[in-house]
Amino acid sequence: MLKRIKQYFGRLKRGLIGYFINTLEKTPPIPKNIATFDIGESVKKQKIKCYQIGHGTTKVLYVFCIHGNETGTVKLAHYFLNWSYSQEKKFNDYSIYIVPCLNPDGFELALKKPDYFNGGKIGRFNNNNVDLNRNFATPSFKTKAQWSFGKNYEEHKEVFCGNFGNSEPETKALIKLIKSKEIKVLFMFHNTGKDVMANQNVLAKKIAKIYSQKTNFKNLNHETWLNLRQTGTLKEWCDLNNVAYIEIEGSTRWGSDWKKQKEALQSTIFINKITSQDQLVEETMIEEAA
Numbered sequence: 315m316l317k318r319i320k321q322y323f324g325r326l327k328r329g330l331i332g333y334f335i336n337t338l339e340k341t342p343p344i345p346k347n348i349a350t351f352d353i354g355e356s357v358k359k360q361k362i363k364c365y366q367i368g369h370g371t372t373k374v375l376y377v378f379c380i381h382g383n384e385t386g387t388v389k390l391a392h393y394f395l396n397w398s399y400s401q402e403k404k405f406n407d408y409s410i411y412i413v414p415c416l417n418p419d420g421f422e423l424a425l426k427k428p429d430y431f432n433g434g435k436i437g438r439f440n441n442n443n444v445d446l447n448r449n450f451a452t453p454s455f456k457t458k459a460q461w462s463f464g465k466n467y468e469e470h471k472e473v474f475c476g477n478f479g480n481s482e483p484e485t486k487a488l489i490k491l492i493k494s495k496e497i498k499v500l501f502m503f504h505n506t507g508k509d510v511m512a513n514q515n516v517l518a519k520k521i522a523k524i525y526s527q528k529t530n531f532k533n534l535n536h537e538t539w540l541n542l543r544q545t546g547t548l549k550e551w552c553d554l555n556n557v558a559y560i561e562i563e564g565s566t567r568w569g570s571d572w573k574k575q576k577e578a579l580q581s582t583i584f585i586n587k588i589t590s591q592d593q594l595v596e597e598t599m600i601e602e603a604a
């Protein structure tokens with residue numbers, strides 16, 4: 315009985331905090347003159363936008379809100395866009411691509427029906443009810459798979475992953491962008507697991523380590539990730555396609571998390587240039603020899 319009362323008040327508290335954060339923290343507008351193009355359309359034919367800063371050879375992609383219910387990531391994207399645009403001159407050698415919302419249909423639903431007292435789960439999927447981060451054409455792809463959540467990912471739900479890999483327009487749009495721009499480093503933003511995860515790529519592991527140090531988010535290892543039993547993910551797709559992949563699970567569903575992630579975002583952006591692929595190979599060889 316006592317446990318249930320505690321749970322009830324816990325939910326009430328989290329819900330109220332969520333409501334206030336969502337209401338009080340506005341999304342900063344995007345600078346007017348920033349270069350933009352559409353990468354494709356959602357199921358409901360909403361445009362999926364990408365913003366570009368710089369025209370250099372070091373190409374980095376930042377993707378937010380693949381799960382539409384993670385609305386705070388869109389706010390984070392807008393803060394990050396404003397900051398990178400203000401630093402444009404420093405990014406001469408870069409092309410920074412930012413997709414603030416990969417799942418506009420889910421995002422729209424989440425904004426319409428914010429389920430504050432249930433952890434903000436409405437709007438996760440696209441308009442075909444597909445979990446987009448289980449929809450990538452990889453060897454592990456399954457039509458139905460597991461979604462884990464809760465403090466230590468102890469709760470599970472079955473989710474629909476599409477009838478086949480890459481079936482969804484949002485998935486296709488992202489893959490087309492990665493291939494056409496020859497993206498080598500990709501950051502993907504979720505919430506609210508408070509952790510960071512890299513794929514098997516050496517550069518990604520290096521970035522994840524720094525990101526984790528700067529934010530105090532847990533740096534999940536490969537074994538922990540395997541235990542989540544995720545299938546058809548962008549992480550796995552990036553491993554197969556030689557893209558360094560860093561996944562960040564922020565600390566708030568409705569807020570931007572900008573204060574917590576600002577320093578991590580700002581310091582890891584430069585490592586992509588400093589650590590060229592050649593240097594990485596050298597460093598790995600030294601590490602292995604040591």
Ligand SMILES: [Zn+2]
Pocket residue numbers: 381384504505
């Ligand atoms: Zn997510």
